[in-house]
Amino acid sequence: MATAFIVQLSGLLLAIGAVASLATARRRRLAGGIATAFVAGFSALAWLLVVRTFTVGPEPEVTLTALPWLGAGLTLAVDRLSAFFLAVVATVAFLATLYSIDYMTHYRRDGVAKFYPVLLVFFGATAAVLVVRDFFFFLVAWELMTLTGFFLVVFERESRISQRAGLKYFIITHAATLCMLAAVLVLWSRSGSFHFAALRNALGDLLAGQPLLGHVVLLLFFLAFATKAGVLPMGDWLPDAHPVAPSGMSATLSGALVKIGIYGLVRVFVSFLPVEQGAATWGAVLALAGTGSLFVGSLTALRQHDSKRLLAFSTIEQIGYVVLGLGVGVAVLPSNPTLAALAFVGALFHVANHACFKSCLFLGAGAVLYRTGERDLDRLGGIGASMRVTAGSSTVAALAIAGVPPLNGFASKWLIVCSCILAGLRFPLYLVLGLVALFVSLVTLAIYLQVLGSLFLGTPRASAKVREVPNTMAAPQVVLAALCVVLGVVPFAVLAPLRDAVAAITPVAVPDAAALFSGLAGLAVSVNGEPVAFWAPLALVGGIVILGVLARLLARAGGAEVRSVPVWYCGEEHDSEEVRVPASTLFLPFKRAFEGIYPRLKLVPPPFPGWLRRVFEVDNWLYLPAVRLIDRGAKGVSRTHVGIPQVYLLWIVVGAVAVVGIILTLVR
């Protein structure tokens, strides 16, 4: 009962918040403050639910409204998987709204009446997707989430780029939703109910009875969720839509929305898919799609010089890692549940980590945009000196996303790559994919060195006299950056709950957390009881601290002097502008080698055949001729009206004779 109550209460909070922020929309900061307060309430309730679910355990599901004639019902339940994603969404939602209070004041021509209310409904719909247990209402919540997302993407009304990106986003994702609708209806026609459990059984029966149709259904589900998650090529909407939204929303899109696609993939491919049928095939499909995404996404991100567009491509890449992990897990689930659990935990951990560092990076890019009005990396530089908090948190997040130990990105990537390689011992495919993922990590590092260098380092530009952003914008970045460090240093704190989340949905039992990882000392991955890989973040942090202290002591003991001198350009004098290395000129040979990796397709609508158009113009070949024929007939009749009384009399006589004749024949 408590679950249903909390869910309804948080929905009510968001609804009131939406109305209140709409009513106060003329005062931007006030509306933002109100929205933040209500989102804070929502997030707190969501976290309460999360904590309850992980400590007390999930409550039985509750049906609020039932539509028995359709086999649907608004059934709510929060299991540990839902709770995990709910935690991610709630955290990002609160920080992004807090950030938006000040951020939204810089839009001169667009009012916040079309931002905060829509944002709150968006959060509500996202949370609803996670807690419903009935695919009919899942669809409703899912599309409500998509369409509110659309209005947030097209927020800048007069920008053509926003409009195009929004249209593309909505059309592609709506097509994905229709795929899901088709898949669900096929299953429903066999089960008669939209409940998750019923559809799960229907899928099992279908795969056993009509494997072809069953795989079509799975393909439709894959298309639906992978599109939302941003897996290439379906995720082509993402690099257009994420950058144009207001930065708080960009952070939410990358931090929360794409994760819902992952949630869907996990639900269907881990919990619905029977282990005997199709696990190997679909595991391979997921892993290949993920690897393709991370390869193409990272190399394309490297070529970008618009900061937010670069981050969007990087989201595609990071989601690729998650999907790769999922794929490996699905593939080995029947044969090796331990390894599968490891892969799933790695993938989910990466979801949480990506929410932290990518949101932080988007907020950082937004902060730079807020102060400089610029997203082009080539025209920025040297603002690290004046925006220390932004620069600091972005640096931490960038190092984390590039997988630099001991930050959180390293831990999750390490788990994913580990499970790839271990799975590769039996299926060589995954070994190859794991190695690709490993090397793409290097590209990620290149991407973010490029970003950090061109944004924050170098001599400040004359035009770039900027101040640090207000506290409400700085605080979310600091919190997210701190999370990146904490999750990296004590990964075990989240890995145990994540293992529980995985155990809640896998159809086969998985070993408990203590057997999977070896506690606070670090992560140990073992095969058949023999440890094969080990990662001890705390030891590393200790080492770093000791070395830092040593270096400091040495410097002090040696009495080294710190001097500030101009940069030495081999004795020549240069304007600092001339010797700057813009982002787009870095790694040029490498970029050229992969020039065509992200082809731009130009869709040309097929010409409408002229003859078909003529057939459709029914007026021209049917009605007008018919009307003309009637017209001509009428003219013919009117010709008998000659206007001479004698002729009319003659007609009357003829008529009378005819009538009398007919009557006589009939009477006789």
Added chain:
Amino acid sequence: MLDGPVFGVLLDPLAAVMLLVATVIGFFTVLYSTHYLRERNREHATGHAGQARYYFWLLLFLASMVGVAVSPNFLQLLIFWELTTLCSWALISFYQDERSLRAGFKALLMTQGGGAFFLVAVLILFASAGSFEFTALARLPDSLRLVVFVMLMIAAWAKAAQVPFHTWLPDAMAAPTPISAYLHAAAMVKAGVYLMARSVSSGWAVPPTGAIALGVMALLTMFIALSYYFVQDDLKRLLAYSTIAHLGYVLLGLAVGGLGSIIAFRGGVLHIACHGFAKATLFFCAGALAYVTGTRSIAGLGGAARSMPLTATAYFVGVLAVTGVPPFACFWSKFMILSGAMQLGGAIGPVVLVLVLVESLISFAWMLYVGQKMFLGSVTPAAAVHSDPPAAMSGVLVVLIIFCLLAPAIAMPLVLGIGR
């Protein structure tokens, strides 16, 4: 000789749905008209002169739709049916210029031609079963029932502007916009699908051949109407083709219902209500745009949301509702039609599913594109106006936005009352 009264009132769930649509949207049409027919209308300034004629025909139109909805038998239905034809003729030609006179006459001719089939069908029914009752249809022998059903179907196609009788509806856009709204959302064309709903649901004895013909033609209509979307510049004509397609949805639902799926039949009837409110919203938006800017040209408008935020909101809600994006109105009815089709088993379900989803996606994409084109982006000279339309019109838009969300909830209990 007759087994029941010739005139009377029948108020069953099906009639209630039709009444709901006809009276509620009728009320809003009249309310909207009070401000639309003004001197300040930049598209068609209307003085006091035409008002008496306008309201006379509009109210008669409303009354005859109520008559259609509550008819207990085919004879009364036929009489009120012809009365709606007459009213729509008068209202389509309201402006009395060359274009509207032609359009009015075309509408009259085509629907009257269809009406002739209705008349013959009723006569055959009476001659053979000795009754005008709806249930008499089920008492006819099989072959004759098919003949009567086909004739009724032709009448309904003509009235509901289905292929191949669809051409009068886009031309009827010469009417004043509130009339177009009423004509499309609640009256006239809905009378056509209402006749089909009556014929199918009374006795549930539709010959399968007839039902399949109805369904196939409905799918054909949807796609032919869709093919016209992309070449329209007049917003009202675009909406007209969308109406044609959506009446196809209703008939598709009824056809699947005739084949044995009650969910699809209910979905089809629900679609009458859902589409009614959604399409009324869109037409009132088109009217508001024309009233304020003086143009209905899609190409000429741009960035109108800047000065007309309410109209823009209403348009987008209307588009989402009409194309069936959850949680808005038509999603529920479309979903019921689709699930009904899937229930039938065999190849029908998947074929209908794929075709309907393709149509939905393309029409959704195009309507959204048109909406962005007109309301978002940079402001064009035509759209550089001061504000949303006056209070009565804005108020109607606000109420209809709410109805776009609530229509399924209101109509669902009624629709669920329809059963075998």
